[in-house]
Amino acid sequence: MIWWLELSLFGLLVVAALIALSVRDMIAAVATLSVYSFLAATLLALMGAVDVALTEAALGAGVTGVLLVGAVSVVDRRTPD
Amino acid sequence: MIDEVAARFPYWATAVLLVVGLYGMIGKRSLVKQVIGLSIFQSAIILFFISGSLLEGATLPILYGVHGGEHADPDDFVNPLPHVLMLTAIVVGVAITGVALSFLVSIYREFGTLDEREMLDEMRK
Amino acid sequence: MEQQLPAFIVGAPLLFSVIVPILGRKWRQSAFVVAVATVAVSTVASALSLVRVLDGGTFRYYLGGWEPPVGIEYVIDEVSAVVSLVVTSVSLLVVISTRRWAEREAGDRPGVFYGLVLLLLAGLTGIVLTGDLFNLFVFLEIASLAAYALVFIGGRRAMLAGFRYLIIGSIGGAFYLLGVGFIYFATGTLNMIEARQLLEEAESTRAVQVGAVFIFTGLGLKMALVPMHLWLPDAYEHAPSSVNSLIAPVMTKVAAYAMLRMFLSVFPPGYLSGAVPIADALLVLGLIGIVFGSVAAAGQTDIRRMLAYSSISQLAFIAVGIGLGTPLALAAALLHVVNHAAMKATLFLATASVRFRVGLQRTHNLAGLGPRMPLTMGAFAVGSVAMVGIPPTAGFFSKWYMVQAGVDEGQWIVVAVVLLSSLLTAVYLFKVLEQVYLRPAKPEPSAHHDDEHDSPGESAPHPVEQQAMRPVVERAREAPLDVWLPLVLLGAATVVLGVFNVVIMEHVLLPGVS
Amino acid sequence: MKLLMLTFLAGLVALLVWASADLPDRADPHAPANRHLSPELTEMTESEVVIPNLVSAILADFRSYDTLGETFVIFTAGLAVVLVLQRSRRVPEEDGDE
């Protein structure tokens, strides 16, 4: 019954995505996006795609998050929506 | 009913994620939020491809016996081709995000804001 | 050696895009020289491939030596060889003639600038030649990323346009990838030719139809088909001159070609007119787009924005050809891809040349320029005449074949719209020509001049208009040799293409599409 | 405007769910993608490339041209960022014509 483990992870992903898009503080949004990517990496590993999971964890959660933090630290932290 | 859900839910879930990401890209005023939406959108497609690579009773696509000359049965492994495609897609996604962020920083230096509406107002002046 | 030609068409720009940034750092001039040499190699390889195709028919190049379903292949048939030759040769002429402006716009990084230009070209030729659905996505992204950055550097207003372009272009690329996913899961292959065989055997399913919808939406976004065109006018208007002369002729045309390629080699005809009538949708959107683009162009005062809207209308014309779907219509659409690349390159180059000589870009300020810059404006006039579609220029014949295809199919509305669009095109382009040739130079051109668009001292190099006591245009001189010669060649090409249209149609395009 | 967009997005979900009815089930052993290409790839990796990691074999050998393109995508991104953020407008005047 591994499929509903996957299903619940998908549910968490949707929640994380919505939070990342609705939070007003940029740093919080970026952090949520990293959580999102990490959940996605877990899901990928669960589905047997270890190579993709490794890359997603390093690139999606790591590098993209750091790049976004780097950019947000240069610009305004608050966001209109 | 439950079988139907078990067989189809990856497609439904990725459809929802896709739309959430798309909403971020076209419905948000803040350029940073647009980039975040882009990121979600792309990972939804990645999950779509990978969930299509699953195979009942299969395991990681690594042939442990290859140097010992053991013969491997393709049915023992999940389909590796989508994995390869998605490795490519992830890197493409990061490249686009990087370029988008550099645009964003450059725009901020020029306009002093990242709100699309404010920028349009300022340009009309 | 001859079998390896396709590797050179794409491989040469790829290889030298790695070398140019390093060279350009040390020696400024070398970046331009190496870039031109590379594009020339690519052009020659394309030309030789075309000769080979005409001799021996379609040939396929297996990258990595693996046969298609396993590996990736390049398919060089009449159509792809012609389009690749057009893309490379037009780029060659444009790159040569935009040198002076590019050096200003690239600032102190000419190596990086030309590296991106080469990557753009490599991406475009890769899209044209490839026979693999996923490989097309990868090269589409190379070309798009290079284009976003090149558009973005055009100054203050170009920034927002460039960011919009990036977001919308990425949606397009991602939709295409999603569509490929549907096709892959329905058939199990990524090779175009094999996908077609498998689709023909199987019955039409919803998955394939929706996959087709996504593929066409994605490519439609990239080619600015009408409801999806919103990024294009801003991007073309504000991009640096050297860049929009390069991407306007080839970039969207290659997306249109990719769409045509989907019709030719992926989806069997029945698929696209069944429950999800994509062919009809393209036809309708194309017809709307032709009229919309022409009308919008007629209302513009900025000449570059006018040309951008005219591009939308011309791309919609290509979409109509694809939507009609008969061999004649497809060949007409292809002929228009070729023609339009030459015509638009001429028009944009001439505009940029004027802009850099006299700093003018509003249509009503161009009065009296004709005699001052005879070669530039002559080429502009030829390009305009070709756009309107007056024989014997190239534009006439693609419209003629399209009308014929419309009559064959009984689609009278196509005939009517194509003729109407010629009329509308004539309205806005002849308005410019009238200013250029028939009106005397105004004593005081443009009180609030073109710089209201650009931040000062940025793109319009001559602040002459502020101190203009006598007309700016009277001080205008002909553009230098390396600008006007490519321009005149392109202008001549539109006429030559028109004169030899029968040869091109019968020996190259029609066999290619049937 | 907002309503229009939400309708469009809801329609997109509906379209995707509608289309997914014809896609193979999750983990279906008879799916075309599992039947058609993947066994060939496994066998050829065993016989010709002889490395255990199937993904590496496909990534770097069978479809290495994709990988080449993809490395160039990230290289393009690097050049793009350099051009956008590092370009200085001061040009060394060399040829004064113009």
Next chain:
Amino acid sequence: MNDRYDSVILHFVARVVMIPLIVVFGIYVLLHGELSPGGGFQAGAIVAAALLLVRLALGNRQAALQIPQGLLIWLACIGLGIYMFGGILPLILGANFLDYAPIPVEWYNKFAGEDRTPRAMGILIIEVGVFLGVASVLVLIYDLIAGSSRQ
């Protein structure tokens, strides 16, 4: 993130523990790409992520392993050059672009005491190229984006 946080532990952990560990892991992932999950991309991404996390933790200026931008561009070009070399070498030897079959491997097998097929050799070459390209470009992008406020 340009401020330095004055935490000895953070400093120590980031500089002395994390970097060597993650970089070693990255190299391991690169070289074992054929045997286990991993390869050029993953290794490049991991090494880049390591360098970036340290920059994030310590602030840009104090971070270990500051690499000048010119050098990063060079490294990226060299990485891509290695990949193109892997493609052009077969072309010179008479096969198609990127067809590794004719790559000579005897010298390497003798030298390293391994039993590599030419194809596995080609894979190794291009994985190294990918690794260099990806890692250096990612670090370059971060340095330009985060460092740009200072100029």
